Amino acid sequence: MSEQTRITPRSEGYSRWYLDVIAAARLASYSDVPGCMIIEPNGCALWERVTEVFDARIKATGHRNVKYPALIPLSLLQRETEHVEGFAPELATLTHLGGTKLEDPLVLRPTSETIMYADFAKKVASRSDLPIKINQWCNIWRMERRTLPFLRTFEFYWQEGHTAHATEAEAQQEVLDMLQEYRRFVEGTLAIPCIPGRKPPGERFAGAEDTYSIEAMMQNGKGLQSATSHYLGQKFSRAFGIQYSYGVGQSEFVYQTSWGMSTRIIGAIIMSHSDDKGLVLPPRIAPVQAAILLIIDKKTSVDEQLREGFLDAVRRQLDHVGVTYVLDATDRKLGLKQYDWEKQGIPLRIVVGASEIAHGQVMLIRRDTSAKMTVPLGGLGAAARLSLEEMQSALFTAAQERLRQKSRVCTTLEEIRAAFKEGNFFVHTGWAGSKEDEKGVKEAGDGVTLRCIPLERTPQHVDTCFLTGRPAEHQVILAKAY
Amino acid sequence: MSEQTRITPRSEGYSRWYLDVIAAARLASYSDVPGCMIIEPNGCALWERVTEVFDARIKATGHRNVKYPALIPLSLLQRETEHVEGFAPELATLTHLGGTKLEDPLVLRPTSETIMYADFAKKVASRSDLPIKINQWCNIWRMERRTLPFLRTFEFYWQEGHTAHATEAEAQQEVLDMLQEYRRFVEGTLAIPCIPGRKPPGERFAGAEDTYSIEAMMQNGKGLQSATSHYLGQKFSRAFGIQYSYGVGQSEFVYQTSWGMSTRIIGAIIMSHSDDKGLVLPPRIAPVQAAILLIIDKKTSVDEQLREGFLDAVRRQLDHVGVTYVLDATDRKLGLKQYDWEKQGIPLRIVVGASEIAHGQVMLIRRDTSAKMTVPLGGLGAAARLSLEEMQSALFTAAQERLRQKSRVCTTLEEIRAAFKEGNFFVHTGWAGSKEDEKGVKEAGDGVTLRCIPLERTPQHVDTCFLTGRPAEHQVILAKAY
Incomplete structure (x- = not known):
């Protein structure tokens, strides 16, 4: 084990352990830009899985994706007083462009309400223009004094849903519906139990009438706000003039919502399930669910054709049940391979060596329990699928038990x-x-x-x-x- | 036809037509930020399809996705002289942050070579650290005097591949391999014939040894550079100190490549295939391939159960052959529905009315030719699939013929x-x-x-x-x- 990837045990220091797990699993690293991290391939693949699964829910619930500019004129941001006051300390402002001083400085978006709602005002005229139900996956910027990878960084990634409705009831329903979507995703896919709740007034989103969140407990007993859903009422629609007409000469300001989940959810995954050996990923969110470790022993050589045929059968077993995998056919020793895939959080390791090939079987090792199981080749698909489901459920149960105890x-x-x-x-x-x-x-x-x-x-x-x-x-x- | 969505015929003005098609198909609209467009749900869905199809190719060829900061310290950008000189006129620079003047101003990335390669220098030590093969889907900024949606905007989206290799031969191969990947995608999926070529010295990417591109011809005979692939040689590795050691005390600077395709490819799709009625999308890139137009005639009412059963059978036929669709069950007249889905570029329209239900058939209309075909319900899947394939091929053939003629x-x-x-x-x-x-x-x-x-x-x-x-x-x- 090289010094570089030594993982501090949780008992020695939880924060150090968190940073070590991220480094050992190669999820992120530091960049030359103060407060900004580099999301490495393993971290990016994890965020892409989050995106993929939750984006499908966003679309299934009738929202469509858009892209608004990342730069927002300061004058727009200032239209809703509470909103700009809430974000003022966190803004990154562009005062000059191409050597020319800007009359209306541009702000790197800390959130997109203002730029979107100025546009809504142009698009809404009658009731038939409603509801507007859109979402954006993007990068945003908020200045942080103390940064921590995934949890607090100057630039981060998220999705932000924004909707406008004709009635208060419909908007209120949307807020709670999306809160429940977050909860189902976080509990069902990420195996993290969480508590849906309303924020007290002092913790509300700047400009919201009401803020709801799902709160999760990390292994050290601390809370992590994992997603938020805001009822904006008519605060922004009045500030931006978003109204629809009905009847004769009647008009009404729209009722709005916004809701978001960010890359901090990766921090939640890490701090909910990982152990002193490194990252542990719930099978349903793991970009790769199994690592096939081919052990080529120089002493007991295996016929190449036999070996390739065996590996092919292993792959077909996994394909058949939809388990994603990588093959590690490097000539590293078994111990090193085990260690490497373990710290990356791969849920299952499948060991294939000369003895396994000779006996027509493989060894299956689960990441969370390290339990080993010998499985005949023909039963690999079913056994892998079952192991993954048991692991998903075991991680959730353990987290629930921790939440109860703490x-x-x-x-x-x-x-x-x-x-x-x-x-x-x-x-x-x-x-x-x-x-x-x-x-x-x-x-x-x-x-x-x-x-x-x-x-x-x-x-x-x-x-x-x-x-x-x-x-x-x-x-x-x-x-x-x- | 409302004034808003009137499409100027191409014969009256190609540029006006281009803007009208974008507005009528609701692909993009103007924002309150100078030079930045809003990518509307239809445009975003199209870019997501481009991303989905090409990202699979990026991964299949062994590259992995990453995310580097969007802000780059100016000092980093200045390390490679030709590079910074090439981009200087296009830079957006952040001079103040949180009210404090920055000693080293931050630049909104116009491309990511410099921030990535400063990081490569930390990650490369020995030959076993090579090759590095990464890609990033992100937003970038380049100031433009005259903007045109998708083709030239201040902020736009792209993917940028970046690789580092131990040998020149390997890097040169990568440059040509990725150029061919672009060509296969643009010709095979977007139905746009294109010419792979090398750029003359004056058109090279700033800091490259050699730049290759695929050039496509638009309907008006103008060229559009659709993707580029750069051989960077050792220019950046020398500037950033990216070297690996081998043998005893020997070291060598790495050989690098970068390659990119941006949202301007949407401009290419529009200008290659669309007509005076609006957008035409090649079936393989269309986010929705068919619109089912349900015509509810008030005079000839159809039993609700019968109608729902029929629609369900239509959907199953399409699901079975993997054709994506939307159902338009609004009470608009057939003409309006036709017009609406036509201008959005949906490849197939499937008309279902009382008469169709009574006769157990549907009417199929192809977007490019407006050809109508009556198909028995049981043969819909096969007929739709065949029509889409014929349309894909017809669009490519027509574009090839135009390229030959012009x-x-x-x-x-x-x-x-x-x-x-x-x-x-x-x-x-x-x-x-x-x-x-x-x-x-x-x-x-x-x-x-x-x-x-x-x-x-x-x-x-x-x-x-x-x-x-x-x-x-x-x-x-x-x-x-x-």
């Missing part, structure tokens, strides 16, 4: 402080819900924030606000978060 | 001038190949440029240079171009 129900500030002194938890408690209370949350512990008001039943109802003792208006989750 | 062999400057006075042609002629000769090409006519030195046999060999009368060193093509 959740606490607390009623008072003292109990909450004690919990966060012990470690990182999702603390379920009651909250009175005023702006002042939200500021008071920091008293609960260093870095503790109010993550969300869960949409679903909490483990145990808390009747009073943990801060004020007043009747609890909401059940909430407190946690430290990325 | 090509001329000329031997003297006078002949060439006469040709360009008559119209736009691809003029095949002889050239002595000096830098001065290249400048002299403008004498051949206003806007005439030296497109390429074709790699393949020209229609007729010309022995002397059209400018100097000296022995011709190369056979070349002159044309007006986009």
Whole structure:
């Protein structure tokens, strides 16, 4: 094992471990541009899988993809006051172009509401122009003081859905529908349990009436906001003049939504499933599900034709059940091959050596448990498929169990402080819900924030606000978060 | 027909027609950012199809996708002198970030050689680190004085392949291999015949040793450079210090290539196949291949169950042969539906009305010829598949015929001038190949440029240079171009 790819155990330092896993799995590396990472082939393939699977859901739910300019005139961004104020500290502004000073500086998009909605205003006239349901996969820029690959970088990638509707009810439905799409994707494909909830007012998207999110718990008990869905109401449609006419001389501003999931979801995948040996990828999102490790032993040579015929049969078994694979036929030793594919998170390794060929079988090794299984060649397809399904389900169950174990129900500030002194938890408690209370949350512990008001039943109802003792208006989750 | 979607006939003005087709097919529209277009859902779906088909070829030829930062430090860009000089007039530079003046300004990438190769220098040590074969699908920026949707915009999209090799021979092979991949894609999938050739020195990519391109002819006889492949030799590896060691204390700079195809290929699709009724899409690149037009006649009502059963059978027929489709069940009149799907370039229309349902048949209409065909329901799949294949082939044949008809062999400057006075042609002629000769090409006519030195046999060999009368060193093509 070279020094370069040594992975710090989680017990020694979770942040160091996270960076080591990324380096060892060759997902990303540092670039010469401050705060910007290079997404390496393995990381890019993972993001492409996320894109592929979720893009199909976006299209199946009636949205279509578009591309708007990455540069937004500052004057447009300033049209919705709360929006520009929220993003002001994070903007990258282009003041000169081709040596000429710009009268209206251009901003690298931190999000695309403003450029899109200025365009919506031109496209909406009557009710028949509605709904508008579009999505954009793109790069965006937000200046960050401290960067962390995938979680916080100056440039990152995401999808941003934007819709405009004739009625409030339809827009509200869209917000919740897309939140559920995120949840299904994150739980069903990424094997990460998550909690759909509403954000408290202080955590709302700048310019939104309401922000919803799905919150996931990382292995270290910290929270990660994995996707958001915003109800924008008429805030932007009033600012941009997006209205439709109906009846005689009647007109109404449209109701809008926006929703997004970014490359930070790769950070969530890493921190939910990986171990001290490196990356672990849930089979449904793994760009490559199996690595065939051909072990060419110089002592016990195998007839070339026999070997190729055997490998061909292995491939056909996997093709037949739709398992994706790579063949590692390099002359590296078995141990090195094992180590290399293991740290890259490949769900299954299939060992083919002289003895396997002679006996008409292969050895199957699962990434998460390291369990080995000898399988006759003819049963490989079925066994690989079953192993992948079991692994997908085992990863989800383990994450659910962790979420359960690292959740606490607390009623008072003292109990909450004690919990966060012990470690990182999702603390379920009651909250009175005023702006002042939200500021008071920091008293609960260093870095503790109010993550969300869960949409679903909490483990145990808390009747009073943990801060004020007043009747609890909401059940909430407190946690430290990325 | 509303004024908005009226399409200027080509005979009245080719440029106006081009813009009208884009508007009528809703491929792109203007944005509030100077020089930047909005790629609308129809245009985005077309680019996604280009991406999907060509990305599969990129991967099948052993390249992997990456993402490098969009902002490049100016100091990096300046490391290769010819490169920065070539791009200087087109750069968009970020001088301030978060209110602070940058010591090293950041440039919006006009191409990614410099940021990638600074990184290659860190990754290459020994011969086993080679070859590097990567590709990036991304947005890039080049300032343009006059913009034209898809052809010349400030921001546009492309893929850029970048490779590094241990030997010159391997790099040269890569350059030609990728040029052939472009040609196969453009001819086989987009039905656009094109001429692979080498660029004259004055048209080389800034920093390249040699630039190759595929040149296509548009309907108006103008040329469009549809993709380029560059042999960079050791120019960049020397500037960036990308070298590998071998033997004892020996080292060698790597040999490099880069190659790209952009959203301008959509301009090529439009200008190769479309007609006065609007867009025509070759079936193999059309995001939707057929529109099922359901005609609900209020007078002759059809039993709902019967109708749904019939439509379901239509869909199954198309699914079975892998033809993609949309169903237009709006209550618009047949004429309007026809007109709408026609101008969007959908290759096939399938009309289903009361009479069709009663007789167990449908009417099939081909976009390019407007030929109508009555087909029994049970034979729809086969008939649709065959029609699409015939259309794909007919579009290619028509474009080939046009290329043949608008090509001329000329031997003297006078002949060439006469040709360009008559119209736009691809003029095949002889050239002595000096830098001065290249400048002299403008004498051949206003806007005439030296497109390429074709790699393949020209229609007729010309022995002397059209400018100097000296022995011709190369056979070349002159044309007006986009």
